[in-house]
Amino acid sequence: MTGGHAGRQAYTGVPRWLYALAVLAALVVVLPLAAMVARVNWANFIPLVTSGPALAALGLSLRTAAASTALCIVLGVPLAVVLARGRFPLLGLLRAMVLLPLVLPPVVGGIALLYTFGRQGLLGGAIEVLGLQIAFSTTAVVLAQTFVALPFLVVSLEGALRTGGQRYEAVAATLGASPGTVFRRVTLPLVLPGLASGAVLSFARSLGEFGATLTFAGSLQGVTRTLPLEIYLQRETDPDAAVALSLVLVAVAIAVVALAYRRPGGKVRNQQASGERPTTAATPGGALT
Amino acid sequence: MKRSRKPAAVLPALLLTTALAGCAGGGGTGSNGTLTVFAAASLKSSFTEIAERFEAENPGITVTFSFAGSADLATQLSQGAPADVFASADAGTMAKVQEAGLVHGEPRDFATNTLAITVPPGNPAGIRSFADLGRPGTRLVACAPQVPCGAAAARVADSTGTVLSPVSEENSVTDVLGKVISGEADAGLVYVTDVRSAGTRVEGIPFPEASAAVNPYPAAVLAGSRNEAAAGRFLDLLAGPEGQEVLAADGFGPGPV
Numbered sequence: 001m002t003g004g005h006a007g008r009q010a011y012t013g014v015p016r017w018l019y020a021l022a023v024l025a026a027l028v029v030v031l032p033l034a035a036m037v038a039r040v041n042w043a044n045f046i047p048l049v050t051s052g053p054a055l056a057a058l059g060l061s062l063r064t065a066a067a068s069t070a071l072c073i074v075l076g077v078p079l080a081v082v083l084a085r086g087r088f089p090l091l092g093l094l095r096a097m098v099l100l101p102l103v104l105p106p107v108v109g110g111i112a113l114l115y116t117f118g119r120q121g122l123l124g125g126a127i128e129v130l131g132l133q134i135a136f137s138t139t140a141v142v143l144a145q146t147f148v149a150l151p152f153l154v155v156s157l158e159g160a161l162r163t164g165g166q167r168y169e170a171v172a173a174t175l176g177a178s179p180g181t182v183f184r185r186v187t188l189p190l191v192l193p194g195l196a197s198g199a200v201l202s203f204a205r206s207l208g209e210f211g212a213t214l215t216f217a218g219s220l221q222g223v224t225r226t227l228p229l230e231i232y233l234q235r236e237t238d239p240d241a242a243v244a245l246s247l248v249l250v251a252v253a254i255a256v257v258a259l260a261y262r263r264p265g266g267k268v269r270n271q272q273a274s275g276e277r278p279t280t281a282a283t284p285g286g287a288l289t
Numbered sequence: 290m291k292r293s294r295k296p297a298a299v300l301p302a303l304l305l306t307t308a309l310a311g312c313a314g315g316g317g318t319g320s321n322g323t324l325t326v327f328a329a330a331s332l333k334s335s336f337t338e339i340a341e342r343f344e345a346e347n348p349g350i351t352v353t354f355s356f357a358g359s360a361d362l363a364t365q366l367s368q369g370a371p372a373d374v375f376a377s378a379d380a381g382t383m384a385k386v387q388e389a390g391l392v393h394g395e396p397r398d399f400a401t402n403t404l405a406i407t408v409p410p411g412n413p414a415g416i417r418s419f420a421d422l423g424r425p426g427t428r429l430v431a432c433a434p435q436v437p438c439g440a441a442a443a444r445v446a447d448s449t450g451t452v453l454s455p456v457s458e459e460n461s462v463t464d465v466l467g468k469v470i471s472g473e474a475d476a477g478l479v480y481v482t483d484v485r486s487a488g489t490r491v492e493g494i495p496f497p498e499a500s501a502a503v504n505p506y507p508a509a510v511l512a513g514s515r516n517e518a519a520a521g522r523f524l525d526l527l528a529g530p531e532g533q534e535v536l537a538a539d540g541f542g543p544g545p546v
Contacts, residue, residue, distance in 0.1 A: 120472045135473045136428065136456040218430065218457025218468065225458075233460055236360045237435045 033250060040247055041240040048244040056222045057230035058248065064138060064226060065206035068145035072153045072202040075146075077195065080157035081187070085166075102151045109147050110215025117143060118216075140217035141224050145206035152205050153198040160194020161187070200260040204253055324352045324519050325371065327362045329378035329506070330463065331402065331482055335539045336376070339532050343523055350519055358461055359437070366391055366511070373520040376508040376527075378402070379437035383507040393517060396509035399527040401542035402480045403503055404441055406494040407469050407487070414475035419496045422476055423451045430465050430474040433458035438465070441502035442478045448501035466491065480504070485540040506544065 041048070048054065083095050101109055115121045117134045127134060134140050168190065172182045188195075210228040217224040219233065227249055235242040324343075328336050333356045340352035355362065355372070359382040366375060367389050375392075376399070377383040383396050408416050414427055422429050423446075431453065432439030439458060446453045459465045462479045469477040470490045477491075484493030508527060510520040526532045533543055 114471055114473070118471060118473055214460075214464070215467075218473075219433065219459055220455070220457050233433055233435055236358075236433075236460065239364075 036243060036246060036250075039243050041244065044240060045244050045247075048241045049248055051241070053221055053225075053230060054241070054245055057225055057227045057245075060138070060141075060222060060225065061207055061227040064141045064145055065203050067142045068149055068206040069199055069203045071142065071146045072150050072206075073195070073199055076150050076153035076198070076202075077157060079150075080154045080161060081183070083154065084158045084161035098154055099151045101148050102155075106144075106148055106209065106211025107215050110144060110212035113140075113144060113147060113212060113216040135216070136218045136220070136224060138223055141209075141213050141226060144212035144216050145209045148209055148212055149202040149205040152201040153195075156194050156198030156201060157191060160191040160198075164190045164194075197260040200256055204256040204260070207252060207256070208249070322349050322351060324350055324373050324516055324523060325355070326352060326374040326376065326523065327355050327357075327366065327370070327372045328374075328376040329359045329362070330356050330461070331378055331480060332356070332376055332506070334486060335536050335541065338535050339526060342531060342535075343526055346526070347519060347522065350516075352523070371513060372511055373514040373516050374508060374523055375511055376506065378504070378506055379440075380505055380507055381437070383509065387509070391512050393510045393512045393514060396507035397524060397528060397544070398505040398507050399524070399532065399544040400506040400536045401503050401544060402482055402506065402540075403495075403542060404438070404445060404478055404499040405481045405484050406496060407466065407477045407479050407484050407491045408475065408494065409469055409472045410489065410492055412492055412494075413472075416476045416494060418494075419445065419449060419498045420451055422478070423453055428473070428475040429453060429455045429477070430457045430459060430468045431455040431478040432462060432465060433460060436460060437504060438462045438478070438480065441504055444502040445498050449498045480540075482540040503542065506541070 049058075079098065083091065083098070114135070116123055117127065117140070118124050119128070119135060132139075134143065164187075168186050169182050172186045173179075177185065208228060209226070210232070213224065213226060214229060214232070219225045219229045225233070227245060231242050231245045231249070234245065326336065326340070333354075336354060336356075340354070343352055344350060355365075355370075357365075359377040359379060362375065363377070363382045363386050366372060366386055375383070375386060377386070377396075380398075383392075386392055387396065406416060406419065406422065408414065416422065416427070421427065431442045434440055434443050438461070442453070445451075456474070457468065459468070462483050465474075465477040465479050466483050466487055468474040469479075470487065481493070481495065484491060508524055510517055510524065514520050527536075528544060537543070
């Protein structure tokens, strides 16, 4: 907003044809959803979405997605920190591998999980020795969801860590804070908004998980049949129920996305040199707290 | 300024060409010489073979298939998918298509399918009979009652008084078969033809109680067909000795024609 650039602020250089194509792009997403909403049987909507199987599926979906999100946070935070701050060979390769579920068809994830945790899978023998059974259990649903949702948390958090820079961490370190203290007192609070939106996106992805669950976990009411699987099954006999439940999932997804992209307090950090390296070595053992 | 014009002209042109190409590719069905058959997934191998004989007997006609779950095909037909013949894996789906006014004439049952127990090679859980499926601790995978194979399983369970508690209720027989092939399930309830097509990857155990739920396969000429005569001949071939021979080799029972 400096005086010299005032004219540039008012200029909105979007050519008109770009608007036309943008509307077309928006229609690609919005039109099918609108078409689905138009098909909702409103007279029976409440009974359809509150039937026993529907509520069982919704409850299972919410429980498993919450568990998967918790697992994503526990496992994803350390991974994102290592990817953003770590220095070791093959880091790029590790990142590529971790992001793979973003582009893999979920059914491929399901097959991979089957050959890992299944009865005859890589860890199948060890799991059976422990007296555990993963296939056809709710645990399998959570594993499938975590597999597909983890990259969302890692990507969001790694991005926040990189744009946040390391200036404050460097300062804390020069004041004598140990790496653990810096992580707890400086790094985590700084990236909390990024972590929150990553967690919300992971939750949303878990909620929508279908392919890996169907392949790996099976489909049984109250145990493994989450909302997307229930929709897939209802579609066979009762399209009205399938549409009504789809609408519920769309509503939840809209709420979740809105939550993730809400700008908390309009805070925009604008570091001049985010890539700045700590110039002073940390003094180990120094007490900041 | 000049440079920014280029994409303006190129992009819409590109979109238009793609759209037009899509249109040209879409509406080719029903033209002379093509017979489009929508058939239940379980009919794939039999119908592919029968179509070869049909094409040999009817020079100039090419048979094209869409194989999928019967319910999916019925949905596609009701949304206007162009086809000449519909062959369903259950009577209920055919009845829905008929109610929608999409069938020309009467559907004809051309085959039957019966349930069979399938187990992984070596039968690790030692399943011998239908009653064994209800044993506690048996990991049984079946179809959901909402789909034809699950409805058949429920009928057999009712008629024998066996209580089945599957660890998973799948949407299709192929999903059930997959869980047995991978060794996750101790046993699965599928059709005799599925066991046949899975070859050595599974073992099949036929059981007498299956006769309580014999599943007829109806086929019909569709109202939208532009090749009714050829469609009728295809149905004749299915019901005739040649078609029945091919179907029997894949494990189908004779249709009560």
